[in-house]
Amino acid sequence: MKTKECPGCAMDVDERAEVCPICKYEFPQQSKSLQAVIWLFILLMLFWVFF
Ligand SMILES: [Zn+2]
Numbered sequence: 001m002k003t004k005e006c007p008g009c010a011m012d013v014d015e016r017a018e019v020c021p022i023c024k025y026e027f028p029q030q031s032k033s034l035q036a037v038i039w040l041f042i043l044l045m046l047f048w049v050f051f
Helices: 032-051
Strands: 003-005 012-014
Touching: none
Parallel strands: none
Antiparallel strands: 003 012
């Protein structure tokens, strides 16, 4: 299991964890699906502007 260090309590937690189980620190991470939706939206806007 991959871990990452929590900046809130300096403990190693699951890399996939969105919230630290020890101190409830919320890790700032964007899901890949959300990024894909944003990119699709940008591409659609470009398409709409140029055509
Ligand atoms: Zn923590």
